[in-house]
Amino acid sequence: MSRPVALVTGASSGIGRAIALALSSTHHILVGGRDAARVAETVALLESAEAFAVDLGDQAAVTAATAGIERLDVLVHSAGLVAYGTLADSSTQEWQQVLATNVIAPATLTRALLPALRAAHGLVIFINSGAGLTAHPGWGVYAASKFALTALADSLRGEEHGAIRVTSLHPGRVATPMQMHLNELEGRTYRPERYLDPDAVARAVRLAVDLPPEASLDSLRITPA
Numbered sequence: 001m002s003r004p005v006a007l008v009t010g011a012s013s014g015i016g017r018a019i020a021l022a023l024s025s026t027h028h029i030l031v032g033g034r035d036a037a038r039v040a041e042t043v044a045l046l047e048s049a050e051a052f053a054v055d056l057g058d059q060a061a062v063t064a065a066t067a068g069i070e071r072l073d074v075l076v077h078s079a080g081l082v083a084y085g086t087l088a089d090s091s092t093q094e095w096q097q098v099l100a101t102n103v104i105a106p107a108t109l110t111r112a113l114l115p116a117l118r119a120a121h122g123l124v125i126f127i128n129s130g131a132g133l134t135a136h137p138g139w140g141v142y143a144a145s146k147f148a149l150t151a152l153a154d155s156l157r158g159e160e161h162g163a164i165r166v167t168s169l170h171p172g173r174v175a176t177p178m179q180m181h182l183n184e185l186e187g188r189t190y191r192p193e194r195y196l197d198p199d200a201v202a203r204a205v206r207l208a209v210d211l212p213p214e215a216s217l218d219s220l221r222i223t224p225a
Helices: 016-025 038-047 059-066 092-120 140-159 177-186 198-210
Strands: 005-008 028-033 049-053 074-077 123-127 165-171 218-220
Touching: 005 016, 005 059, 016 028, 016 038, 016 074, 016 123, 016 198, 028 038, 038 049, 049 218, 059 092, 074 092, 092 140, 123 140, 140 165, 165 198, 198 218
Parallel strands: 005 028, 005 074, 028 049, 074 123, 123 165, 165 218
Antiparallel strands: none
8 A cells, every 4th residue: 555544434425524535635545434325325425435334332343353453543533422411311321322422432443453553653633523522511421421432531641752643633523414303302402503614623733633743733723703
């Protein structure tokens, strides 16, 4: 493989797909997602790509899928789960599901790929959220998972200093189908022009990727203007 390699999770739609497209001019993309058909749709859009259709909650599947990756230049964690509601209305099952998807799965995948990332002096990018910096009423489950993801990124950056770089991106609300669903839950009319375009997040990823190897973009917050 003459191109550097980037694995993008959640790349079958939304922010993840925009990131895969933004990196595709220079990188070979491993397109992450659980829905094989939608992953194939993204693969077909890219210059150089292949499917990485893996359930990130299945540790055995992650171990098997990453076993042949010896070198990885960029790992972008874009897959995630959103939850909205008060603590009183939440359930233990919801907490477990959100934390498993938003924290444990990225940790599991990163751990499996650390040798490949170290071999390339690679870059790990966590697509976090403004909720990973500030929590608001109704967002306790989601914010808790994103605060934990911030802590994971900060710890990993210190542990792997000099070996790999770690970036946390904290976008505000992004115009995606998920955002439309959230507006329905909140009882608001969805107006996509009020939110970030997924391409804005992708361009921030591109900024982190294009920095020289001696520089690191540790954390960046992006908000609708």
